[in-house]
Amino acid sequence: MQRAIKHPxxxxxxxxxxxxxxxxxxVRHPNSVAAEVRNLRKTYNAGTPHAHEALKDVDLSIRANxxxxxxxxxxxxxxxxxxxxxxxxxxxxxxxxxxxxxxxxLPPEARPVNTVFQQYALFxxxxxxxxxxxxxxxxxxxxxxxxxxxxxxxxLVHMTDYADRRPDTMSGGQRQRVALAxxxxxxxxxxxxxxxxxxxxxxxRQKMRLxxxxxxxxxxxxxxxxxxxxxxxxxxxxxxAVISNGHLQQVGTPEDIYEQPQSRxxxxxxxxxxxxxxxxxxxxxxEASLDIxxxxxxxxxxxxxxxxxxxxxxxxxxxxxxxxxxxxxxxAKVTDRTYLGNAVEYHLHVGEHALTARSPRGGLRGRQDFxxxxxxxxxxxxGSIKVLLS
Amino acid sequence: MSARPLALSSRIPARVAHAGLLWPSLGVILxxxxxxxxxxxxxxxxxxxxxxxxxWTFSTAAYEQILFERDFLDDSLTFTPDYxxxxxxxxxxxxxxxxxxxxxxxxxxxxxxxxxxxxxNIWLFLITIPYWVNLLIRTIALLFVxxxxxxxxxxxxxxxxxxxxxxxxYNGFAISLGLIYSFLPFMVLPLYSAFERFDFRLLEAAYxxxxxxxxxxxxxxxxxxxxxxxxGSLLVFIPSVGSYLAPDILGGGKTLMIGNLIGTQFQxxxxxxxxxxxxxxxxxxxxxxxxxxxxxxxxxxxx
Numbered sequence: 001m002q003r004a005i006k007h008p009x010x011x012x013x014x015x016x017x018x019x020x021x022x023x024x025x026x027v028r029h030p031n032s033v034a035a036e037v038r039n040l041r042k043t044y045n046a047g048t049p050h051a052h053e054a055l056k057d058v059d060l061s062i063r064a065n066x067x068x069x070x071x072x073x074x075x076x077x078x079x080x081x082x083x084x085x086x087x088x089x090x091x092x093x094x095x096x097x098x099x100x101x102x103x104x105x106l107p108p109e110a111r112p113v114n115t116v117f118q119q120y121a122l123f124x125x126x127x128x129x130x131x132x133x134x135x136x137x138x139x140x141x142x143x144x145x146x147x148x149x150x151x152x153x154x155x156l157v158h159m160t161d162y163a164d165r166r167p168d169t170m171s172g173g174q175r176q177r178v179a180l181a182x183x184x185x186x187x188x189x190x191x192x193x194x195x196x197x198x199x200x201x202x203x204x205r206q207k208m209r210l211x212x213x214x215x216x217x218x219x220x221x222x223x224x225x226x227x228x229x230x231x232x233x234x235x236x237x238x239x240x241a242v243i244s245n246g247h248l249q250q251v252g253t254p255e256d257i258y259e260q261p262q263s264r265x266x267x268x269x270x271x272x273x274x275x276x277x278x279x280x281x282x283x284x285x286x287e288a289s290l291d292i293x294x295x296x297x298x299x300x301x302x303x304x305x306x307x308x309x310x311x312x313x314x315x316x317x318x319x320x321x322x323x324x325x326x327x328x329x330x331x332a333k334v335t336d337r338t339y340l341g342n343a344v345e346y347h348l349h350v351g352e353h354a355l356t357a358r359s360p361r362g363g364l365r366g367r368q369d370f371x372x373x374x375x376x377x378x379x380x381x382x383g384s385i386k387v388l389l390s
Numbered sequence: 391m392s393a394r395p396l397a398l399s400s401r402i403p404a405r406v407a408h409a410g411l412l413w414p415s416l417g418v419i420l421x422x423x424x425x426x427x428x429x430x431x432x433x434x435x436x437x438x439x440x441x442x443x444x445x446w447t448f449s450t451a452a453y454e455q456i457l458f459e460r461d462f463l464d465d466s467l468t469f470t471p472d473y474x475x476x477x478x479x480x481x482x483x484x485x486x487x488x489x490x491x492x493x494x495x496x497x498x499x500x501x502x503x504x505x506x507x508x509x510x511n512i513w514l515f516l517i518t519i520p521y522w523v524n525l526l527i528r529t530i531a532l533l534f535v536x537x538x539x540x541x542x543x544x545x546x547x548x549x550x551x552x553x554x555x556x557x558x559x560y561n562g563f564a565i566s567l568g569l570i571y572s573f574l575p576f577m578v579l580p581l582y583s584a585f586e587r588f589d590f591r592l593l594e595a596a597y598x599x600x601x602x603x604x605x606x607x608x609x610x611x612x613x614x615x616x617x618x619x620x621x622g623s624l625l626v627f628i629p630s631v632g633s634y635l636a637p638d639i640l641g642g643g644k645t646l647m648i649g650n651l652i653g654t655q656f657q658x659x660x661x662x663x664x665x666x667x668x669x670x671x672x673x674x675x676x677x678x679x680x681x682x683x684x685x686x687x688x689x690x691x692x693x
Contacts, residue, residue, distance in 0.1 A: 125616075138599055
């Protein structure tokens, strides 16, 4: 089967797509850039009344060997970005490079990239083995190499026993593994994963998270993973890009994204957050005094310039609120108490503001428990208040 | 998806009650298909009556007649390929018509299936419009188009492309054209529904795995659409083999197909057993094609 490498059409071809991963290639070389997009824009139906800007001026650099996640709510543009990297959508303007090579105008079959599709898109008329062999055959690999690679892939995803079954006789988790093996078999420089876990049930999803991560470490291939599930993103990624409404909101490690959100959107989308409006009431050094209406003043570090009287947002994680009683500072009222198994959540009213506090195993082992109607004091753990300007 | 069976009566078990729903159509099939075939099978082993009809004497002469000619004087049998040629021509015409219908229908069906719903319905409606007109009228109309003084030939002569009219009618070409025209929608519709069910993400997956457009079409699209291709081919091939109108009108009765041969035996030639035997041959050909396809489909499942 060397049909595929005889490219009958005159489209530009990447030299590198035929033999991905040669000896001293940049794929395993850390710190090199695996994928890079600059000033990327994608407009659907451009020039018509239905024009829709899916991506607006996105700049992004993904390092080699990284498990990189594109995270955002549905319709935010993350899948569009992935499809542009895969070559399934053409970008409207900007550039898209894979390991330094401009692939902006290359079709999918000319890119050293493979994809794990959302619903797997396994070929229904082929056995697991034939599915996995397909990409290798298209690259014109010798039969012996195809067979040995297929065996290795089957082993890698623990599907050797199912090699001669067809996709429609298998469970979602098994199909998922086959899809992974099929995409990894040609040894792509980049593996794109389009919400591959969304069709699985919770237990399987958690198991596959670990498998995916170890697979990425074993193969050393750069993974670009799309999801709307922030927990998934935090659990698996080396770095996360949060996307909303076609804009890149923030890029960073899971810790960065969770601990240091830079916008209200990120604070709210990643984990849970109390977002409170406040006014700046003086800045000394790097610390601002902030006035929360109906509550009083709090202090928090500010990174950017703020002016007196400027309106800002404070983000505080529920687990970093400290509730207490008996110190005369009680200003919040418990409106509801929710038992979550490993934690207890309290819904509070502080002046006009509704806050949520979460206490691990609240009420047990000496921790105070509260009931709806109780009046409590509210404190913030040091460093827990993030000041957000947007 | 299985709908919950409707309870017709509380006393009759649902399975029995629902089997009853089948009886009207089963009755029709028994009365008007199984019974006539049984009669034809019987007649094919009898002797022709002098003025049509049959005489109740067992004979295999009708089947022998397909391959051999009986000498008037000494009753000896000599091989004659005349009828075999007609059977072969019928098979060839039907095969050509089926293949051409396939080639024409694949792009058409693909185009329709990939349109938005509203546009899709308009196209499907247009495809079925010819069926509002009787097949006989449409076939005769086609003859008028193809005739020596028809619009095609007159236009070509007027423009000066040709001096003499092209022989477009009363030949194999006209018959092929008639068959394709008559049965094209039977190919387009099953292919359309196959394309509509086709998961185009499979194509993206194929491109992603370095397949060219052509390879993806032959290795992914065609195999996945197999059931639709087979259904369409059968719907065109079977009526084409036995078709009567197109060869009769467009072939001018000069280029016989098996359908016309059968017709002649029951009318002018008044040889009912021979006509019945030819019908049995036609039926056997059809069944062989069906079984062959069914077996291939079963083998596909096994692999």
